[in-house]
Amino acid sequence: MKFVEAAGVRTHVAEWGSGESVLLIHGASSDIGVWEPTIVPALKDRFRVAAYDRPGMGFTDQRPADAGRLDVQAKVATGVIEQLGLTKPIVVGHSWGGAVALRLALDRPDLVGGLVLIAPVAYQWPGGVSWHIYWSSNPLVGGLFNNVLAPPFSESAVRSGLAAAFGPSPVPEGYFEKASSVRVVRPAAMRANSLDLIASKREIIAQQARYPEIKVPVAILAGDSDSVVSSTIHALKLAQTLPNARIDVLQGVGHLPHEASPERFAKLLDWVKSAK
Numbered sequence: 001m002k003f004v005e006a007a008g009v010r011t012h013v014a015e016w017g018s019g020e021s022v023l024l025i026h027g028a029s030s031d032i033g034v035w036e037p038t039i040v041p042a043l044k045d046r047f048r049v050a051a052y053d054r055p056g057m058g059f060t061d062q063r064p065a066d067a068g069r070l071d072v073q074a075k076v077a078t079g080v081i082e083q084l085g086l087t088k089p090i091v092v093g094h095s096w097g098g099a100v101a102l103r104l105a106l107d108r109p110d111l112v113g114g115l116v117l118i119a120p121v122a123y124q125w126p127g128g129v130s131w132h133i134y135w136s137s138n139p140l141v142g143g144l145f146n147n148v149l150a151p152p153f154s155e156s157a158v159r160s161g162l163a164a165a166f167g168p169s170p171v172p173e174g175y176f177e178k179a180s181s182v183r184v185v186r187p188a189a190m191r192a193n194s195l196d197l198i199a200s201k202r203e204i205i206a207q208q209a210r211y212p213e214i215k216v217p218v219a220i221l222a223g224d225s226d227s228v229v230s231s232t233i234h235a236l237k238l239a240q241t242l243p244n245a246r247i248d249v250l251q252g253v254g255h256l257p258h259e260a261s262p263e264r265f266a267k268l269l270d271w272v273k274s275a276k
Contacts, residue, residue, distance in 0.1 A: 001059060006052070006079025007072070012059035013052045013080060017044035020273065021086040021113075024051035025077060025104075027095030027121075028200075029161060029193055031058030033180035034094065037172070042262045043269075050089070052080045054100070056192020058183060063192045068199030070207060074103040081111050088113035090272050095229055095255065096121050096200065103207055105214045114217040114272035118265070119226055119255050121200065122234045123208050129197045136194035146187035154185035165255040168225050172259065211241050217275035218245045219268035223253030223260065246271055 056063030093101030098120025222235035
């Protein structure tokens with residue numbers, strides 16, 4: 001395993017292939033493993049692909065107290081780019097990782113060649129987060145919940161979450177194992193994820209008015225049946241707001257459109273590459 005010091009955080013990173021740089025930023029309730037079933041194999045023969053575990057997730061054990069802030073998440077991404085020597089990478093962000101990628105492009109446009117956003121979180125949405133997120137992040141009972149109450153149900157909860165994310169399509173055979181999905185329910189990862197989600201709406205509200213500042217090409221891939229992150233609220237509105245954007249909405253597809261059609265994902269990435 002390889003680690004770099006990124007904004008003061010000992011950050012787990014991985015790299016594959018050679019060529020033009022691509023940086024992958026995973027979303028909530030996931031880590032670097034989410035890219036390994038499909039995206040890494042699809043890109044590693046044509047690009048230098050880098051990915052990292054965000055603070056508190058995967059093998060990045062450190063999580064600063066202010067890591068729920070998107071500007072802090074963007075600083076960690078900046079550190080990864082600089083430490084790995086990536087040159088104007090195309091930044092790929094999935095779900096909450098899309099929000100981080102947007103903030104990176106806003107705060108450090110000099111470092112970003114373009115964005116590919118997959119089912120991104122971009123705008124304020126109605127409602128809050130699930131009840132278990134509040135329990136997991138609670139300073140009084142969070143330790144009990146994460147270490148004692150939740151573990152007996154963790155694997156079934158992850159499998160249920162994957163079914164919802166892939167829905168209406170079935171979860172591909174072997175995906176749970178290939179993506180190392182069970183890592184996301186380790187107690188420390190559960191707490192880090194819950195703290196990210198508790199802060200998420202506040203952070204999105206603070207940055208959403210700035211999106212017209214983004215001048216780099218941005219490609220957006222979404223599913224019209226996404227029950228996790230509404231493509232209407234987020235992806236479609238973002239495509240209408242950004243000055244240099246292209247969107248592809250897959251019919252009958254949920255929250256992981258890159259798994260449903262890696263070919264359509266690759267086509268969008270190639271468009272960003274040509275438009276840089």
